[in-house]
């Protein structure tokens with residue numbers, strides 16, 4: 001297991017969430033559910049983050065921001081769509097200004113549906129994300145070895 005997956009740092013962005021899913025992310029990270037006991041640390045800096053937690057659907061205004069945060073993260077990185085809005089657009093999917101789920105703009109590795117997504121689902125998704133993070137780290141290290 002790589003160091004980053006033992007203590008994954010997450011960055012959270014509210015694309016166009018109603019705040020329901022955002023509150024659940026905070027609940028997952030705070031002492032009630034206490035994802036920090038597994039080493040999960042919330043950071044405001046994408047450059048320090050391993051896992052990108054996105055809530056809400058993507059629209060014309062926030063799509064460049066979602067992309068910019070993703071681009072600032074260093075490889076390996078994993079994206080988790082939190083809540084059905086982030087997964088597919090949810091109840092807003094046919095609104096005039098909605099592009100769709102987060103995967104319309106950046107690659108999504110883990111989908112955590114729900115309205116709102118439950119803290120238990122968020123923790124499950126982060127655990128799944130850490131396994132993917134390990135695989136990506138291994139692939140990156142292998143590519144670097146072979147390229148050297």
Ligand code: SF4
Nearest residue numbers: 020021083085115116
């Ligand atoms: S999935 Fe539900 S709770 Fe989450 S942002 Fe969408 S409407 Fe709000």
